[in-house]
Amino acid sequence: MRSSEVAAVTGVNVQTLRYYERRGLLAPPPRSPAGYRAYPADAVAVVRFVKRAQGHGFSLDEIEDLLHLAEGGPEDCDTARELAEAKLVQLAEKIADLQRMQRSLTDLVATCERPRTDRCCPLLHTLHTEGEDR
Structure with a gap:
């Protein structure tokens, strides 16, 4: 081909x-x-x-x-399973990180629903001031 x-x-x-x-x-x-x-x-x-x-x-x-x-032969199945199990652990960690990011952004977006006079954008504030005390 x-x-x-x-x-x-x-x-x-x-x-x-x-x-x-x-x-x-x-x-x-x-x-x-x-x-x-x-x-x-x-x-x-x-x-x-x-x-x-x-x-x-x-x-x-x-x-x-x-x-x-x-x-290889059947004995390689154990090694393949070990690789798959390690990948499952990595995926679980990624999922947990993504869920944490989702919760954080959900909280930040929720502040936008407050009346204009009662809100300050925490995302912009954090990005603007992060690391200034170093």
């Missing part, structure tokens, strides 16, 4: 394929006599694996590890 075909089938652009090659996620394909990349059919499966893993929050470095594990 040519680059444009793999890209179209997987929903990525050609530059993404080349980037995956440089990162070592996708094996560099042989070239046709005209110089075009000639990807094997399994390149589509690899790109889809990468995109699904990204959809689950894994970084490209983590995906590289997962791809190597996918080539």
Whole structure:
């Protein structure tokens, strides 16, 4: 398959394929006599694996590890589970941070509902004065 075909089938652009090659996620394909990349059919499966893993929050470095594990045997399932459990912890931390930010902004926005004479924008005040006592 040519680059444009793999890209179209997987929903990525050609530059993404080349980037995956440089990162070592996708094996560099042989070239046709005209110089075009000639990807094997399994390149589509690899790109889809990468995109699904990204959809689950894994970084490209983590995906590289997962791809190597996918080539191994059943014992690699334990290692993959450990990576997934670590990702779950990271996601829980991100969710907690996002919820904290949401609560903080909700509180700040609520002050805007006060009468004009009774409000002072705490967000602007904080941004204006933060770090002055250092």
